[in-house]
Amino acid sequence: MKIKEDLFQYFEKAGTIVHYHPNDMIYMQEDTSNSLYLIKKGRVRVFLMMQNGDELTFTVLNSGDIFGDSSFFQNSPRPTTVMAINDVELIRCNIDSLYPYLMESKELTITLLQLLSENCDLLSTRLKRAYTYDRYEMVAAFLLELTEEDNIEKGIINQTLPYTHEEFSTYVGLSRVTTTKVLNEFQSKGYVNLDYRKIQILNREGLANILG
Numbered sequence: 041m042k043i044k045e046d047l048f049q050y051f052e053k054a055g056t057i058v059h060y061h062p063n064d065m066i067y068m069q070e071d072t073s074n075s076l077y078l079i080k081k082g083r084v085r086v087f088l089m090m091q092n093g094d095e096l097t098f099t100v101l102n103s104g105d106i107f108g109d110s111s112f113f114q115n116s117p118r119p120t121t122v123m124a125i126n127d128v129e130l131i132r133c134n135i136d137s138l139y140p141y142l143m144e145s146k147e148l149t150i151t152l153l154q155l156l157s158e159n160c161d162l163l164s165t166r167l168k169r170a171y172t173y174d175r176y177e178m179v180a181a182f183l184l185e186l187t188e189e190d191n192i193e194k195g196i197i198n199q200t201l202p203y204t205h206e207e208f209s210t211y212v213g214l215s216r217v218t219t220t221k222v223l224n225e226f227q228s229k230g231y232v233n234l235d236y237r238k239i240q241i242l243n244r245e246g247l248a249n250i251l252g
Contacts, residue, residue, distance in 0.1 A: 041158055042104030043078055047148050048131070050141040051078045055133025060124035069121045073110040075132045079103050082128030085211060086120050097211050098166040100125065100186060109156055125207070175214055179222045180250040182212045183232070187241050199241035208239065 043051075057080075060066055066077070069089050079101055086107060088096040098120060101107055110116050112135055142149045169181055187199045201208070209219035223239065226232045231247050233240040241247070 041151070041154055043106060043151060043155075045104070047145070047151065048078065048080070050138070050145060050148055051131040051133055054137040054141055055131045058130050058132050060128045060130070062124055062126050064124045064128075066122040066124060066128075066130070067108070067118055069118055071118045073108065073116050073118050075108055075134055076106060076112075076138065077108045077122075078106050078131040078133075080129040080131060083125040084128060085123050085125055087123070088120050095121075095210070095213070096166075097213050099162060100211055106152075106155055109152075109159055112156070175218055175222055176225075176250050178212055178214060179219065179226070180231075180247040182208075183239070183241060184244060184247050184251075187244075199244075201239045201241075202237060203239055204237050 055078075060082075066084065067075075081103060083100055083102045084107065085100050086098045088098065090096060107122055108118075110118055142152070169178060173181065183201075186201055203211070205220045205223065206216050208223075209216040212219060214222075223232060223234055226247070227234050229243075229246060231241070231243045233242055
């Protein structure tokens with residue numbers, strides 16, 4: 041579920057437009073949570089930094105998604121790190137400035153409550169994937185997720201992701217070599233087509249079957 045564009049006006053009234061460049065850190069894990077973000081343009085990666093230095097990617101977000109909802113709970117630390125993937129335009133606001141518009145718009149209030157619930161479910165799904173899926177299931181699940189109708193960003197055409205193997209391996213949490221091997225196997229089975237900086241989904245049913 042995403043924030044509808046006609047609700048962007050409330051965030052714009054309550055907050056500030058900010059811009060980030062590729063690989064810029066928007067905030068770090070354990071930072072104080074005092075701002076909520078709505079993505080107007082671009083993509084961000086949400087991940088957990090492990091004690092051994094590994095990064096566990098939870099999701100990739102794009103236009104219409106919100107993040108930083110931990111700011112709804114005062115003085116709570118950020119549970120994840122968020123980094124810009126490409127040039128990103130965000131609306132940053134705090135809950136105090138957004139509150140009057142929650143009173144004004146029932147749709148905005150319901151949408152945010154639904155998104156908070158979905159984010160809890162998302163966290164559970166990511167943890168399951170990280171610790172119970174094998175490499176084939178991890179890649180298949182991430183390909184399917186990124187090309188679900190609700191997740192598709194503007195610019196993705198014909199189920200084609202504009203990612204290099206290096207970028208995709210970072211998001212899925214596998215090494216580049218492992219990711220490339222899995223993608224090549226998927227291509228040989230007709231599930232995907234690989235091109236320069238592109239991964240096109242050809243057979244969603246075949247990928248779904250990998251997940252049982």
